[in-house]
Amino acid sequence: MPIILETKQITKRFGELAAVNNLSFDVNEKEIFGIAGPNGAGKTTLFNVISGIYSGSGEIDYFGERIDRLRPFQVCLKGIARTFQIPTVFSTLTVYDNIRIGAHFGNHSLNEKKIINDVLEFIGLTEKQHIEAKHLPLFDKKLTMLGAALATEPKLILLDEPIGGLSPKEINESVELFKRINNELGITIIVIEHLMKVLMAISQRMMIIHNGEKICIGSPEEVARDKQVIEVYLGAEYA
Ligand SMILES: Nc1ncnc2c1ncn2[C@@H]1O[C@H](COP(=O)(O)OP(=O)(O)O)[C@@H](O)[C@H]1O
Ligand SMILES: [Mg+2]
Known part of the structure; x- marks a missing residue:
């Protein structure tokens, strides 16, 4: 490789x-x-x-x-995307919007919705997409941060x-x-x-x-x- x-x-x-x-x-x-x-x-x-x-x-x-x-x-x-040692999410935004910020940063405005939904599915948070990040347990916060990173593609x-x-x-x-x-x-x-x-x-x-x-x-x-x-x-x- x-x-x-x-x-x-x-x-x-x-x-x-x-x-x-x-x-x-x-x-x-x-x-x-x-x-x-x-x-x-x-x-x-x-x-x-x-x-x-x-x-x-x-x-x-x-x-x-x-x-x-x-x-x-x-x-x-x-x-190149990254995650942080201490889970770093936008706490007053939903899981969906956190991931949308990643997609937006990655500059994929044309197929943003598809990327967000694919990422939600991939990390297993589709069901929790409308929850505000501050209400999530640690693991889901970490997944949300990872999802935002993945959404930059x-x-x-x-x-x-x-x-x-x-x-x-x-x-x-x-x-x-x-x-x-x-x-x-x-x-x-x-x-x-x-x-x-x-x-x-x-x-x-x-x-x-x-x-x-x-x-x-x-x-x-x-x-x-x-x-x-x-x-x-x-x-x-x-x-
Ligand atoms: N912004 C900073 N200002 C001053 N010292 C720092 C800063 N960031 C890290 N350090 C120091 O640099 C060293 C390496 O830190 P870090 O990279 O966080 O280590 P690790 O992630 O391996 O635990 C430590 O001694 C830490 O105190
Ligand atoms: Mg460290």
Whole structure:
């Protein structure tokens, strides 16, 4: 598969702190690429740099085109969508309208209704489409945020700890949904997750970061037996 995203020596500093430090990696089209690392490792900052919220140094190529100077809405229009660690929805709007905003951002005014209804069906919220987002339980809020991202019709989606706070049943449903997003919609996924069991089960390749730096990249098996990964992240009992 061709490379969809290529990052070259990305660095993002907050004062003295290099939250992301000289990070280079490639993501292949149609792959599920997992990212893990300790709290504060720089995972969310990396997503903020890719999605144009922060500008750092280094280069980011998307289908061979530089995107590292674009603003967030321009990154979105290129076909990169994201979700947030803390569910971020328009709380006074209905599920339908939240997803409509995604469709609108994706600039699909001609077939907006069809996209919204398809997305509602896909995430399983058709029945709840008229509920105001503030009345939804956590899982449905997360689905709504994901739905808004899907409605932009991305080629690449960035999921930041999407299963945090969910029950085991909801985690299973989420994993199935991510697989369908990947298989049925053909969308490339980069997913940050600290539940290693889940991440290893869905990722073709994974990257572990620590103090903003890449310490290992490879298949789940390769990552799980890497000495440095065990030392700084997994702990000896995992090995
Ligand atoms: N806007 C910010 N200003 C200052 N420091 C920040 C900011 N965002 C993140 N950081 C710091 O950068 C480091 C990486 O944070 P983050 O990317 O959120 O880590 P992770 O998502 O891996 O837990 C942390 O030390 C955090 O405190
Ligand atoms: Mg984070």
